[in-house]
Amino acid sequence: EPEVTQTPSHQVTQMGQEVILRCVPISNHLYFYWYRQILGQKVEFLVSFYNNEISEKSEIFDDQFSVERPDGSNFTLKIRSTKLEDSAMYFCASSVDQGPQETQYFGPGTRLLVL
Amino acid sequence: GDSVTQMEGPVTLSEEAFLTINCTYTATGYPSLFWYVQYPGEGLQLLLKATKADDKGSNKGFEATYRKETTSFHLEKGSVQVSDSAVYFCALGSGGYQKVTFGTGTKLQVIP
Secondary structure: OOOEEEOOOEEEHHHHHHHEEEEEOOOOEEEEEEEEEEOOOEEEEEEEEEEEEEEEEEEOOOOOOOEOOOOOOOOOEEEEOOOOOOOOEEEHHHHOOOOOOOOOOOOOOOOEEEE | OOEEEEEEOOOEEEEEEOOOOOEEEEOOOEEEEEEEOOOOOOOOEEEEEEEEOOOOOEEEEEEEEOOOOOEEEOOEOOOHHHHEEEEEEEEEEEEOOOOEEOOOOEEEEEOO
């Protein structure tokens, strides 16, 4: 069964460094998402992406975050200058279409630790 | 804004016990409702969903009914197994691009 994959599974970085989290969505999906889960807290929506544009973003998704689909298969989340509070599990998700009938399929996550 | 409230965990049950995890929501419009499950060390997996009022989602013996009048989507299973031990997230999908709003998650531990 097709699945969303994410790399790396774990990443440790120093505060102020840039990180890029990578995702390969399911191949026929057109809508892509990033979520994060700070330890012990809710899974929070960050951004949705369609047709090479951000379609919606949360207040968390400030100027230090960016997303890109650099080729036909990868979908990346970049954090330009990491802060301690960026430490979290980051989930990528994808869906075939938008709307209430659609299901988002999630990847296994990347655990980011900022020291 | 949209929100999901689910019962606090952890929930500890003996094998073959009946499970209920309560979930209520607040949303504008007509959201879709989901239960996701996260097994230890793994990502979020869709367990079941319902897209309109009175729909019942079911999978692997779990079921939940979309109750618009009580804004609820409680998860039930008649007889839990040790392998059901996981964190269960109630969620709703809304908006044009189907942003998913999650509850805090309920950890279920099933003991033999």
